[in-house]
Amino acid sequence: MIKRNRLLFILPGPLWEIKDSLRKRMERLSERYEGRILTSMPEAGEHKLGNFTLKALRHRRGGLWKPWMNLKFLLYGCLTALKARFGSEGWDLVVTYDPLRSGLIGLLVARLAGARFAPEVNGVYDSYANYLDGGPGFMLAFKKWLYPRIVGFTLARADGIKTLFPAQLKRYRERIRTPVVEHFFDYVDLEPFQDLGEEKVILFVGFPFRLKGVDLLIEAFKQVAPRHPGWKLKILGWFPDDRELKESMGGHPDIFHHPPVYSPEMPSHMGRCGIFVLPSRTEAMGRVLLEAMACGKPLVGSDIEGIPTVIENGVNGLLFKAGDADDLAAKLDRLMGDPVLRKSLGMAGRMRSVTEFNANHYFQRLLDFYGRVLRQIPVKTPQVLAEAKGAYDTV
Numbered sequence: 001m002i003k004r005n006r007l008l009f010i011l012p013g014p015l016w017e018i019k020d021s022l023r024k025r026m027e028r029l030s031e032r033y034e035g036r037i038l039t040s041m042p043e044a045g046e047h048k049l050g051n052f053t054l055k056a057l058r059h060r061r062g063g064l065w066k067p068w069m070n071l072k073f074l075l076y077g078c079l080t081a082l083k084a085r086f087g088s089e090g091w092d093l094v095v096t097y098d099p100l101r102s103g104l105i106g107l108l109v110a111r112l113a114g115a116r117f118a119p120e121v122n123g124v125y126d127s128y129a130n131y132l133d134g135g136p137g138f139m140l141a142f143k144k145w146l147y148p149r150i151v152g153f154t155l156a157r158a159d160g161i162k163t164l165f166p167a168q169l170k171r172y173r174e175r176i177r178t179p180v181v182e183h184f185f186d187y188v189d190l191e192p193f194q195d196l197g198e199e200k201v202i203l204f205v206g207f208p209f210r211l212k213g214v215d216l217l218i219e220a221f222k223q224v225a226p227r228h229p230g231w232k233l234k235i236l237g238w239f240p241d242d243r244e245l246k247e248s249m250g251g252h253p254d255i256f257h258h259p260p261v262y263s264p265e266m267p268s269h270m271g272r273c274g275i276f277v278l279p280s281r282t283e284a285m286g287r288v289l290l291e292a293m294a295c296g297k298p299l300v301g302s303d304i305e306g307i308p309t310v311i312e313n314g315v316n317g318l319l320f321k322a323g324d325a326d327d328l329a330a331k332l333d334r335l336m337g338d339p340v341l342r343k344s345l346g347m348a349g350r351m352r353s354v355t356e357f358n359a360n361h362y363f364q365r366l367l368d369f370y371g372r373v374l375r376q377i378p379v380k381t382p383q384v385l386a387e388a389k390g391a392y393d394t395v
Contacts, residue, residue, distance in 0.1 A: 004051065005092040005374060006035045008109065010077065010102045012069075013040035014059035018047060019263045021189035026052045028363050033370070035091070038076065040069060070101060077105045081112035091115040093374055098122055099154035100147060107154055118160035118373045122186070122284055124305050125151045126171050129281035132210035160373030162366075164285040165306040180373050184365045185310075185357055188287045192264070193294035195350070196271030198342070200231045202332065203273035205266070205288045206280075207237040209244050213279030213302065213323075218248045218255060220279075220329035225254055228336040234258055236269060270295045274342065275335050279320075279328055283307050293353040298345035300331050316349035 007029070015022075026037070030050030037052055040059035047054040057072050084090045091113045096106035099119040110117035123130070126148045134140045148171065155161060155172050160180035163169060168183070169176065202221065206212045214235060221233045231254065238260040239245050249255045261269065270276070276292035278301045285306040289299055293310070299317030301307040311317040318335065320327040335342055371377075 004032065004034045005370075006090060007033050007052075007370070008035055008080065008091045008094045008106075008113075008115070009037040009052075010073070010094065010096045010106045010109070011037060011039040012073065012097060012102045013056075015039050015041050015056070017262055018049070018054065019189075020192075021187060021263070023049050024189055024359070025187050026050045026054075028359070029367075032367060036080075038073070038080070040073075073102075074105050074108075077109040078112060081109040084113035084115070093118060093370060095370075096120065099151045099158075100125070103154040104150060107157055110159075116159040116373050117157070118162065118180075118370070119154055119158055121155075121161060121163045121168055124168060124282045124284055127282035127305075129211045132281065133208040159376065160369065162369060165309045168284060168306070180369070180376065182365065182369045184369075185290070185362065186285060186287060187359065187362045187366075188290045188357070189359075190290060190294040190353055190357070192267040193291050194267065194271055195296035195346070196268065198274045198339075199272045200228075201273045202231065202233045202275045202277055202336075203236065203269060203292075204234070204277050204279070205236045205269070206278070207239055209239060209248075211281055212237075213281050214245065215248050216323065216325045216328055217277055217279045218252075219325040220332055221255060222252060223326070223329040224333045224336060225252075227333065231274070231336055232256065234269075234273070236260065266291065267295070270297065273297060275300060275332070277301070277328075277332070278307065280304070280307065281323060286310060290353060290357050293349035293357070296346040296350040298335055298342045299349060300328070300335065302328075312348075312352075316345050316352055318345075 026049035030052065034051035037054040039054065039056055041056035042059055044058040045056050057076065059069065093116045094106045094110040096102040096119045099121060103119040106119060107117055131140055131144050134143065152172050152175050156175040156177060158178050160178055161176065163181065163183040164186065166183050204214065204217055209215065217233070225231065233255045236258040242257065245257060270291050276297045276299055278286050278289055280286070280302055283305055286301065289301065289310045292299055293316060299311050301311045301317060301319060302322035303319040304322040308319060311319055313319040318331040320331045
């Protein structure tokens with residue numbers, strides 16, 4: 001019998017559904033590994049995903065429940081670690097979604113269990129934009145002070161770190177001691193995403209309001225809409241307090257908000273839009289960009305952080321100056337008025353999604369990363385290290 005290394009994933013959630021992408025990811029990892037996923041869902045329970053068991057703690061909405069959820073994760077994680085230390089169910093590697101809440105818990109669990117620890121870095125945690133939607137007050141100021149310090153503390157004690165683009169660790173590079181640092185895209189199940197034709201719809205998907213630059217997009221669209229009759233702006237996402245969104249929309253007849261949808265419905269929205277826009281003020285990658293690329297849609301995004309690693313300006317989309325609604329309006333104006341350009345950018349994006357952002361490429365990189373973390377093998381070539389250093393020095 002082949003002995004498989006055991007992995008423990010800590011994903012804070014909540015997961016509202018078990019997405020096909022998560023199931024496929026675990027099934028592919030099951031070719032080499034086995035283990036458990038700790039997360040939260042509306043209903044507690046266990047689910048089998050290949051050689052992995054998903055353990056869902058019950059999630060409840062509301063700010064008062066959040067500290068209790070943190071405590072539940074901590075207690076369950078510690079119990080799991082102690083069982084590993086003194087029982088037969090050992091862990092070889094603990095992987096966390098981020099180096100913040102799940103990272104702190106994962107670090108403690110890994111140390112108690114005698115396992116390696118590898119946090120993923122899925123955000124740009126020192127960006128000012130992370131705090132634009134939090135409102136004023138002491139707690140916001142405290143978070144701005146605390147979160148970067150937690151990230152630095154966690155990354156300094158990691159055995160391996162996965163990032164989305166090289167300069168993501170610029171602020172923390174002096175504290176990182178592990179030689180196993182990799183940057184590559186996140187897995188997105190692109191199979192369901194196809195070009196379903198073009199409607200005169202500019203699509204945005206996501207939240208929150210200011211971090212994702214929805215205010216910029218609405219302002220830009222209002223500038224160009226009179227020159228392009230028939231075009232509409234669809235804002236698809238979950239906005240628990242939509243007063244700011246409605247105020248920004250201002251009753252414009254060609255701007256509408258679509259409530260959030262479950263993942264099986266997303267390909268229909270992506271596949272029929274004419275232009276996809278991600279105007280974020282901070283963004284480590286943007287999974288929705290990969291989905292839109294797979295649908296053959298032209299992209300417009302801000303020229304910040306990880307977005308330019310997905311959008312090649314003038315090749316598969318257009319980049320605008322981050323935070324500049326006028327520049328965004330100019331890019332929209334150009335695309336809305338040029339169907340040939342929309343088609344060529346969309347075709348180039350579709351080709352790149354197939355050749356570069358495919359599942360085989362991702363899993364090859366991921367399995368290689370986990371293997372090197374477990375064996376503590378440094379980055380393979382000096383060129384990779386030089387690439388990361390160059391990005392740190394120039395971004």
